[in-house]
Amino acid sequence: xxxxxxxxxxxxxxxxxxxxxxxxxxxxxxxxxxxxxxxxxxxxxxxxxxxxxxxxxxxxxxxxxxxxxxxxxxxxxxxxxxxxxxxxxxxxxxxxxxxxxxxxxxxxxxxxxxxxxxxxxxxxxxxxxxxxxxxxxxxxxxxxxxxxxxxxxxxxxxxxxxxxxxxxxxxxxxxxxxxxxxxxxxxxxxxxxxxxxxxxxxxxxxxxxxxxxxxxxxxxxxxxxxxxxxxxxxxxxxxxxxxxxxxxxxxxxxxxxxxxxxxxxxxxxxxxxxxxxxxxxxxxxxxxxxxxxxxxxxxxxxxxxxx
Amino acid sequence: xxxxxxxxxxxxxxxxxxxxxxxxxxxxxxxxxxxxxxxxxxxxxxxxxxxxxxxxxxxxxxxxxxxxxxxxxxxxxxxxxxxxxxxxxxxxxxxxxxxxxxxxxxxxxxxxxxxxxxxxxxxxxxxxxxxxxxxxxxxxxxxxxxxxxxxxxxxxxxxxxxxxxxxxxxxxxxxxxxxxxxxxxxxxxxxxxxxxxxxxxxxxxxxxxxxxxxxxxxxxxxxxxxxxxxxxxxxxxxxxxxxxxxxxxxxxxxxxxxxxxxxxxxxxxxxxx
Ligand SMILES: Nc1ncnc2c1ncn2[C@@H]1O[C@H](COP(=O)(O)OP(=O)(O)OP(=O)(O)O)[C@@H](O)[C@H]1O
Ligand SMILES: [Mg+2]
Numbered sequence: 001x002x003x004x005x006x007x008x009x010x011x012x013x014x015x016x017x018x019x020x021x022x023x024x025x026x027x028x029x030x031x032x033x034x035x036x037x038x039x040x041x042x043x044x045x046x047x048x049x050x051x052x053x054x055x056x057x058x059x060x061x062x063x064x065x066x067x068x069x070x071x072x073x074x075x076x077x078x079x080x081x082x083x084x085x086x087x088x089x090x091x092x093x094x095x096x097x098x099x100x101x102x103x104x105x106x107x108x109x110x111x112x113x114x115x116x117x118x119x120x121x122x123x124x125x126x127x128x129x130x131x132x133x134x135x136x137x138x139x140x141x142x143x144x145x146x147x148x149x150x151x152x153x154x155x156x157x158x159x160x161x162x163x164x165x166x167x168x169x170x171x172x173x174x175x176x177x178x179x180x181x182x183x184x185x186x187x188x189x190x191x192x193x194x195x196x197x198x199x200x201x202x203x204x205x206x207x208x209x210x211x212x213x214x215x216x217x218x219x220x221x222x223x224x225x226x227x228x229x230x231x232x233x234x235x236x237x238x239x240x241x242x243x244x245x246x247x248x249x250x251x252x253x254x255x256x257x258x259x260x261x262x263x264x265x266x267x268x269x270x271x272x273x274x275x276x277x278x279x280x281x282x283x284x285x286x287x288x289x290x291x292x293x294x295x296x297x298x299x300x301x302x303x304x305x306x307x
Numbered sequence: 308x309x310x311x312x313x314x315x316x317x318x319x320x321x322x323x324x325x326x327x328x329x330x331x332x333x334x335x336x337x338x339x340x341x342x343x344x345x346x347x348x349x350x351x352x353x354x355x356x357x358x359x360x361x362x363x364x365x366x367x368x369x370x371x372x373x374x375x376x377x378x379x380x381x382x383x384x385x386x387x388x389x390x391x392x393x394x395x396x397x398x399x400x401x402x403x404x405x406x407x408x409x410x411x412x413x414x415x416x417x418x419x420x421x422x423x424x425x426x427x428x429x430x431x432x433x434x435x436x437x438x439x440x441x442x443x444x445x446x447x448x449x450x451x452x453x454x455x456x457x458x459x460x461x462x463x464x465x466x467x468x469x470x471x472x473x474x475x476x477x478x479x480x481x482x483x484x485x486x487x488x489x490x491x492x493x494x495x496x497x498x499x500x501x502x503x504x505x506x507x508x509x510x511x512x513x514x515x516x517x518x519x520x521x522x523x524x525x526x527x528x529x530x531x532x533x534x535x536x537x538x539x540x541x542x543x544x545x546x547x548x549x550x551x552x553x554x555x556x557x558x559x560x561x562x563x564x565x566x567x568x569x570x571x572x573x574x575x576x577x578x579x580x
Contacts, residue, residue, distance in 0.1 A: 013579065057413045058579035075418050083414035089407035091316065093323030105312040106415040150411075160414075 001069070003158050003189045004031035004054065009063035011049050011213075023049040025213040026063070031206075036180065036190040038200035038221075040294075041210035042302060047193040048086055050210070051160050055083060068157060079108055082156035084147045086163050086193075092136035096127055096146050099135060100153060107154045114153075121149040124179060126172075140167035148176065158189040165196060177203055201225075201294040209298065211305050225297050230290040231270040233262045237282035245276060263290065309417050310425050317399060317429025326395040327433065333391065334441040341445060345452040373453050377460045378544050380445060385467055385540045388441070389499065392434040392471045393478065397491045399430050400482025409580045419576050423479065427568070430475050435468045442467075459547040466543040469557065473534040474499075476564040480571040483578070499536060506530040507537035534560040 011024040024046045031037045039047050052058040054065065056073025070077040090099045097118060104114040122128045125145040130138070138146065144167050151159055164180070165173040180190055180203055194200050200207060201221050208218040217224060236259045246253050246262065251273065253262040260282070264270045274284055292300070321327040403409060403426060412422060442464045450456045474495050481491040505512050506529060513526045538556035545552050 052410070052580070055414050057410050059577070075416050078414060078416040081414065083411070085407060085410040085414070087407040088411055089405060090411075091320060091323075093320065102312060102316055103411070103415060106309055106412070106417050108309065108416055 001033065002030040003033045004029075004037075004065070004067055004191065006030070006050070006054070006065040007063055009050070009053055009065055010061050011046070011053060011058065012061045013058075015061060022213050024053070024060075024210075027210070027213070027215045028063075029208055029215060029218060031189060031191060033189055034184065034187050035205040036184050036192065036203050038192050038194060038204035038207040039210060040194065040197065040200060040207055040298060043195075045210040046213040047210055048162055049213075051083070051162060051191070051193065055081070055160070079154060080157045082151035082154065082159040084144075084151040084159075084161045084164055086166070088143070088147045090135050090143075090146065090150075093134065095132050095134050096122065096138075096149075097131040099146060100150060103150050104153050109154060117153050117155075121152045124152060125149045126175065141169055141172055144168050145172070148179075152183075156188065158191065159183065160191045160193075162193045163195070164192060165194075165199060173199065197295040197298055198293065207294070209301060211302055216305055217301055221294060225292045225294055226289070229266045231264050231267060231287065232290045233264070233270060233273060233277070233287045234285045235260055235262075235274075235277045235282040236285065237277075238280065239282070241280045242277060242282065246273075259285075309415075310421050310428075313417070313422060313425025314429040314432065317426055318433055320402070321395065321399070321430075321433050324395075324398075327437075330391050330395050330437055331440075333387075334437065334444075338441065338444045338448070341448050345448050369453070369455055370457070373449065373455045373457070374459065374548050377449060377547050380449075381460065381463050381543055381547060382540060384441065384445075385463075385470070385543060388434075388438055388467055389471055389474065389536065390496070392437070393474060393492060393495050393499075396430045396433065396475055397478050397482075397495075398488035399426055400479050401486045401488045401491075404482065404486050404580070406580075413580060420572055423483075423572055423575055426479060427472075427476070431468065431472050434471050434475075435464070438467050438471075439464050459549055462546050463543050466539050466546065469560075470534075470536050470539045473560045473564045474536070476568050476571070477534075480567050480574075483571050483575045498533075503534070503536050506533065507535065531559055532563060534563050 006027055006029050009024055009027045010022075013021045013023055027046075027050065039050065041047050049058065053060050054067050054072060055078070056075075060072065065072050067074075068077050068080055091102070094102065100118045100121065101114065104117065109117065118131075119128075122131055125148050127142065127145050127149060130142060135143070135146070144164070148161075148164060151161070161180075165176050168176060177199065180192070184190055192200065192204065204221055206218070206220050207224065209216050239255050239258060239260045242260070243253075243255070251262060251264060251269075253260055255261075262273055264273055270287060274287060277284060403412070403422070413419070442461060446460050449460070477495060477498075478488075478491040481487065481494060485491075506526070509526050509530055514523055516522070535556035538553075539560065542552055542554075542556060544550075
């Protein structure tokens, strides 16, 4: 059963004013239990708005949806959800532990369990030594970690992370990625908004791309970045000996000193070409299916849309 | 439980902010001055009372003197306490609704009505404790000095807090609709300084502008609809003097607060963040 269902969700902010903004336009998507889902899109494309509609922080202009089988905005279901908002602000006069206690109480955790969970999540995000320090003294990355800890307190079934690695150093980002994978392995559904495409690429099972409030692509990272069936072969040696043959068969290639890079349309052709190369005494360095990075793909589809 | 957590957080926030400390410090300074006056003044109550007759309402000269003094002190305090409390609590709702803070609050299993109620009760308790501290301190000093112990003055804690709550509901309303604490303060002060006194004494001031029935009817409607801080301060005086009490200002102000609170809740429930 899908954990998140959005059916034709649309949102127009201040619909009656001159400044009406169509932040989301007829977005339908589903997220399955236990997957890591990445929602991508340029600034202002409606990613945050989408999460807000799911959590009842803002209300849809039209359309509907469910989270964990409950209608959007249901109060009780929020006990089973974790959320790390973007630009989250916590009471600056509380220390890390007090912040967690406050939100834990709001989640309805009973106090003995809460004490235990506070220790656990502080450890998970690497903030144990900062637990007694006031929030206003935290660095940006520490704030982000406390935000993450807060979202994990109630062992949520679904967790929504809006730019989770914003402001976190490379090592910390890696830790957060590990944490997210660990959550998935334990069966948590993870919904991530992010600009950091290389990161999303590393961890997401499925992604969707929003552009100006519209959902323009959706699929596994694999299916989106695969560039047809093209294969790329690189080899080195006496490159001149094969150039004529390749030209005769109108195969694309690129020569740089002793090295040749060849692109062929399918696997069978790739094998023919590699036989040819070997028969001429060239050494094959690699042969792989050609892929775009998610970033290349993202930039390409956004540019296509804008054209 | 969740309501308690929000109330506790509201109180903690106001303690963390310096306005509340200022409020408390001012109370202490005034109490200290009173204490010094009480300890060192030559004022001899028995000399003052010599030759004074029993009053017609049955109060003894001592009672009358002390109560009159209490009325003066209470009136000074009433305005000061309300102005300070408004200043100290106006930012509670706007702060709660700040970007990043409200998103987080609303992502927890807490209803919007619990949040609003927590802010109402939290703000009220803060002011109640401050006013109670001040009034009880003052009462102890006066009573020890004069040897006259009367509960009337103590009861003023309630009308003062009540007058505050009515105005605080208005602050919540402005907070939810505009997220501005400055606007809430300006409008409430404007109401307290200009509109409320004019309406309370409308026979003297506003009626003089025109004798038109429609106009005077309009002024009356406005008077009955809006909160009545001036009438509540008269009520407070009557509590101290043990005179008869007119409850109309209380229930009409309560009705105003109730309706406005309902409206605030309605708007809050539908608001996007
Ligand atoms: N509370 C609001 N009131 C009015 N307009 C809003 C509000 N929140 C967002 N918008 C508008 O809705 C659009 C989508 O905003 P949203 O925050 O969802 O984008 P986003 O994809 O999360 O962007 P970013 O990557 O910068 O976080 C933007 O044009 C924004 O100006
Ligand atoms: Mg965003």
